[in-house]
Amino acid sequence: MSKTKSKSILNAGSVTFLYEYLNNASPTGFESSGQKIWLNYLKPYIDEYFVDNYGTAVGVINPKAEYKVVIEAHADEISWFVHYITKDGFIYLRRNGGSDHQIAPSKRVNIHTEKGIVPAVFGWPAIHVREPGKEETPTLKNIFLDLGCKSDKEVEELGVHIGCVVTYPDELMELNNRYYVGRALDNRMGGFMIAEVARLLKESKTKLPFGLYIVNSVQEEVGLNGATMVARKIKPNVAIVTDVCHDTQSPMMNKISSGDISCGKGPVICYGPAVQNNLLKLILEAAKKNKIDFQREAVSRVTGTDTDAFAYANDGTPSALISLPLRYMHTTVESVNKQDVEEVIKLIFHALKTIKNNHDFRYIK
Numbered sequence: 001m002s003k004t005k006s007k008s009i010l011n012a013g014s015v016t017f018l019y020e021y022l023n024n025a026s027p028t029g030f031e032s033s034g035q036k037i038w039l040n041y042l043k044p045y046i047d048e049y050f051v052d053n054y055g056t057a058v059g060v061i062n063p064k065a066e067y068k069v070v071i072e073a074h075a076d077e078i079s080w081f082v083h084y085i086t087k088d089g090f091i092y093l094r095r096n097g098g099s100d101h102q103i104a105p106s107k108r109v110n111i112h113t114e115k116g117i118v119p120a121v122f123g124w125p126a127i128h129v130r131e132p133g134k135e136e137t138p139t140l141k142n143i144f145l146d147l148g149c150k151s152d153k154e155v156e157e158l159g160v161h162i163g164c165v166v167t168y169p170d171e172l173m174e175l176n177n178r179y180y181v182g183r184a185l186d187n188r189m190g191g192f193m194i195a196e197v198a199r200l201l202k203e204s205k206t207k208l209p210f211g212l213y214i215v216n217s218v219q220e221e222v223g224l225n226g227a228t229m230v231a232r233k234i235k236p237n238v239a240i241v242t243d244v245c246h247d248t249q250s251p252m253m254n255k256i257s258s259g260d261i262s263c264g265k266g267p268v269i270c271y272g273p274a275v276q277n278n279l280l281k282l283i284l285e286a287a288k289k290n291k292i293d294f295q296r297e298a299v300s301r302v303t304g305t306d307t308d309a310f311a312y313a314n315d316g317t318p319s320a321l322i323s324l325p326l327r328y329m330h331t332t333v334e335s336v337n338k339q340d341v342e343e344v345i346k347l348i349f350h351a352l353k354t355i356k357n358n359h360d361f362r363y364i365k
Contacts, residue, residue: 009342017041018192022182025167027079028097031055031218034075038191038216045198052233055218056226059198065211067358070239071197071348072227072306073190074220077183078330080166089149096165097221100330104143109166115159120145170332178338185326185334189341190242191216196345209357220306227306231313238279238318238355239310240348245297245323259297261325263337266293267344268323274303274311276318278361283320286351292343297323318361322347
């Protein structure tokens with residue numbers, strides 16, 4: 001369904017925050033600098049905050065309320081670890097999260113050291129010297145970094161050692177005034193969206209009858225770890241999670257296996273075992289009542305997102321997943337529709353306004 005584009009809910013401060021937050025590196029296990037940016041933006045819109053031992057950051061509205069509602073995204077981005085340094089100064093890597101080896105050759109990277117950023121490149125043999133029909137494809141066994149060093153000692157002198165984390169430097173850009181494009185939109189765009197929900201609540205002077213916990217979790221890319229820990233700490237009554245899902249409209253995507261999902265057609269509401277049906281119904285009604293276009297997605301055993309961690313935490317937490325359609329996941333050109341971003345923010349905002357204090361989501365009462 002097409003509709004006239006409404007006035008943007010983002011302001012100049014929102015956009016400045018978006019670019020600062022998305023352009024900052026936040027690799028799994030090393031999210032602290034991004035979390036500081038996120039918290040600094042969030043502080044005017046919350047009553048208090050806390051950070052747990054591994055770096056999950058949580059802003060709280062109405063902290064004294066007994067009934068607790070979580071809105072959540074994850075803060076980490078995929079990256080690499082320095083794994084092996086050869087005697088002649090080349091570096092081989094291990095994944096930190098689901099980093100894609102096929103896109104690596106010829107990419108520029110930043111190696112994070114105690115001395116600062118060390119630039120490097122993924123080297124690859126030129127097309128002239130590769131034998132047609134017998135070309136090697138990129139794998140974890142043959143992709144490597146070149147730092148411009150002649151020996152492992154030179155590498156060491158730069159401050160690079162086994163365990164240093166490696167990220168791509170690609171920054172946020174726009175395509176045709178329609179898409180945000182960059183690395184790590186999965187899922188720091190989610191962190192941006194839940195922060196904007198907090199801003200809208202504050203600026204609209206919305207009084208919530210419950211405690212709201214705005215959660216930016218760490219280590220989702222390696223096993224939902226941050227969400228698992230913080231769910232035990234908060235013990236929420238309800239959790240609404242936002243993450244990304246695959247847009248399937250670009251070439252080489254399979255709608256039969258991945259669904260018919262499109263950037264530009266609104267948030268994606270998920271159906272699956274971890275999604276509590278009464279909370280799902282509340283979100284669907286909020287979308288319809290507020291004329292927010294949405295799409296539907298079905299998952300099998302798990303959502304593959306932090307929704308699973310919250311749903312099965314403690315005694316079971318009514319949880320739901322609102323996804324942002326995204327193209328080219330886990331590449332440096334992840335792409336999302338700008339209007340979809342705003343519609344996800346609106347949907348979470350309106351869903352929260354529908355939840356009552358001590359809202360009972362049980363099937364049988």
